[in-house]
Amino acid sequence: MVRENQASWGLSIQAIHRLPYYLQYLRQLAQQGTETISAPAVAAHFQLSEIQVRKDFAAVSTNAGKPRSGFPVHGLIRDMEQFLGYGNMNEAVLVGAGSLGQALMCYGGFTDYGLEIIAAFDCDPAKIGTEIHGKHILPADKITDLCRRMKVPMGIITVPASQAQLICNALVEGGVRGIWNFAPVHLSAPEHVLVQNENMAASLALLSKHLFRDTGEE
Template sequence: MEKKASNITVQALQRMPYYLHCLEQARDNGIKTISATSIANELKLNDVLVRKDIAAVSSTQGKPKAGFPVDELILDIIDYMGYNDKKDAIVVGAGSLGRALLGNHEFEGYGLSLVAAFDIKPELIGKEINGIPVYHISELETFCSEHRVPIGIITTPPDVAQGIADTFCRVGIMAIWNFALTRLDVPEGVLVQNENLASSLAMLSHHITK
């Protein structure tokens, strides 16, 4: 199926994994068709919003009262999000957070294949973490150039993250998943997705101490 042309929003894209999980649960429970309202109720979202999101990616029209074919809608979302198009990624920083990411096998279901990790600790170099080889950081640029890796993940201390991002950009990495507690300066056209765990924890802490 060709992807539908759509001006789908970033927020809608971020909701797609939730829709997919909901649909997969419905399929596993033997449900053949599902309405946007049912999805909205399950996820506690506005049904008009869900209907608009689904219409942006669905290859079929939902039927009145019956809704959308579950199997087809699952395939539509997987296709639209590119989950069948496997994308290689590397992790720079094999500390506790980096190791946690390297051990997350669910990434494969979202089209992400972690192929290598990089660090500076001598005791890690040449080893494997969950079957993924760890290289010295000095090999980063050569590895990326040879393997044309499109996605780079940063789990380093903040003071070295910009240098890693600069290397990513030099070798053509166009998408960076940044877990370092710093903002990155990258050229136009390079996407940075920041994950600030400290900010999330701050919100939780503030809530329970108010």
């Protein structure tokens, strides 16, 4: 379900998924006062190969490593933060103020990643007009208009699967260019709109298979 554009950054999608974990570790090292870190040390921590770590570092960072000592921790942190686009500020609207949607609105952690939820929508008349985490819930039929007026670049979809495509259309109509989709459904969107799926169903399936494998067979 991942579409397009992975090629353009010199890093595979898989590699990009490793970066936030590298960054967290490097920050931890920095906090402990560690100045440099070697690829083999990082690899050991993550149970990856040292070559993979070196390749990943080389792809996002201009900070060359030095034989014997390794890579400068602070330099790597800076380059990774920049590559990951932390610091970039992205405004988003959220659609679907159910339990998951409310949680994302309340969750403070996203500001670290430069995400700010500036408005929320719902279809339920009982929710419209109420406030969650200091933000009014607006009626869903205002999505297109508000996104267009405020030039909102991003939408977060936390509605049930059956409504997700309609909401997606409304967001696209409003000029949104990125969609973070929590509904377990494929969304059709124009080429220039990136749909990023948060696939919790697959995570749970993998866990379930693992748990039942040990008891089931062999």
